[in-house]
Amino acid sequence: MTVHQLPVELVVFAGWLSELAGRLEPGGGWYGVFAARDPEGLRACFDGTEVPPWDVVESLLQDLGEPADGPRAARGRALHRAAAAVHDRAPGAAEVLAERRRLMEREAAYAETRIRTLAETPGAAAELAWARDDLQRARARVAELGARLAGLQGPRRPDAPAPAVAPAPAVAPARAAARRRPRGARYAWLDTEAADAVPEEAQVVPELPVGGGAAPRGARFGGAPAAPAPAPLPAVDPGQAARAAGNAVYALRRLRAQGRGGEAHGLLCEALAGPPGWLPVLAAELHRAGLAADWATLLWEAASLPPARLAAVAGALADAGRPHDCEQLLRQGVARPVEELAGACAALLAEGHQAEAGALLAAFLRVRTPEDAARLAALDPAGLTAPLLAAARTVSPARERDLLHALRVAGTA
Structure with missing residues (x-):
């Protein structure tokens, strides 16, 4: 051999x-x-x-x-x-x-x-x-x-003809x-080879593309106009949530078995439009069905939600005893513009989710510069400066010092 x-x-x-x-x-x-x-x-x-x-x-x-x-x-x-x-x-x-x-x-x-x-x-x-x-x-x-x-x-020699960059086949999209x-x-x-085999x-x-690359772009990072904050939703019926989760998992398994990944992805995105309180039930059902990867995908898509909606989903996960999922969702949202993060923090604090707001700010401070944090604080000095400093203390003393310096330079502290 x-x-x-x-x-x-x-x-x-x-x-x-x-x-x-x-x-x-x-x-x-x-x-x-x-x-x-x-x-x-x-x-x-x-x-x-x-x-x-x-x-x-x-x-x-x-x-x-x-x-x-x-x-x-x-x-x-x-x-x-x-x-x-x-x-x-x-x-x-x-x-x-x-x-x-x-x-x-x-x-x-x-x-x-x-x-x-x-x-x-x-x-x-x-x-x-x-x-x-x-x-x-x-x-x-x-x-x-x-x-x-x-x-x-x-x-190429100066007198050589330019090579032919072959045109794309005239195939209707x-x-x-x-x-x-x-x-x-x-x-x-x-x-x-398999691209033409279906x-x-x-x-x-x-399938909708996911933002990424050198700089955050696309709807996940504010490329699309933000939707208005959703109206308060009524209390979730546990039986209704369980039925919706069961139906979603059944449909997902069929779509996956048929190789229809785009439609499966669309179904996951549709779940984000429902009551936030349904999502923890769906998470449990997906894990029981061996579809944990779909739950990870859904969390990743949830990071692109408008600030108030993002806060509602994070709060629902925390209230349902899924703190790891809540923290993961918040970590994945820290690349958004500071204006959107300020809105998400304000929504979390307004709903009484101080711990989740602190987790979002701590994750932000770990991956963004102190200058970014100062810009965030400047959007709402009275409401965000103190939580930012408290979150910085949980990250490291050095991060707290850097943040204090950036706040003083920006005239916020």
Whole structure:
């Protein structure tokens, strides 16, 4: 049996990526989504047999709270480029890169069509933001793949004709969607052959993209207009909540068994529109059914809710005795604009959830700069300065000192 040894550049990048993943919570954030939706692709990256798109690496760095221009990101980008350069020199790699680029061009065309449709659809602001985010990711991958292909061609003589960047096939986006698995740039990554293998009768609803990348963007981070705060909801009937959870789990299992991941994702998002008090019951039912990954995905999507709604969900989880889920939800929301975080804190405090507000502020202080914290305090000095300082004390004495300095410079303290 022949043993193939990987080039050192691939081994080093795979080691760096594995070390990065080891610092993340396995069931949360982007890492949890990738692990649940594409375990084989993720494993190939950890093994060094595949190089992920850079935006995937950016998403994992964002999970860790690393700045896009920080030293860890710079080191990762250098290793990623070296690994990609070696990977692309393998026999047949150029053809694979060209095919992936064509797929990404098709994704971009589909996203553009979807944006035009949603722009004329009332009440579709959030979906429109997801589609724009998906378009941005697809375009970034087209550029990345084009640069990798250009690197294989080497420098061109001034008198040489420009190489042909082959046009995307003239496939109508709607027809292409019927042949594809769950849509979105984050899925068209490794599986180029199976992308056309799904029969037309198995058409799925396009899956909404998730924000990520070097800077927070999209509806998850305020890219779409914030919806008005929901009206107070009536008390939840336990029997009604149990029936709704049972029905949701039954539908999810059927959709998963049929490979209809986009519709399953949509069903999870719909659950967030229901009474917050139903979610702890749904969480318990999902875990009993072996669908814990779906609960992690739902929590990740909940982090994009408008501030008052986010606070209501966090409070419902805390009241139901699920403090870990509540803390995870709040941690995942700290990349939002400070204006939205101020609204979430105010809503939590107004509902009597001081501990949860403190957890949100502590998570914010761990991953954001003291200057960001001072901007947050400036939005409501009387209501947020004291809770911010109290949260900083729970993080570390150094963080409290840095925050005090930033508050004095900003004129808040």
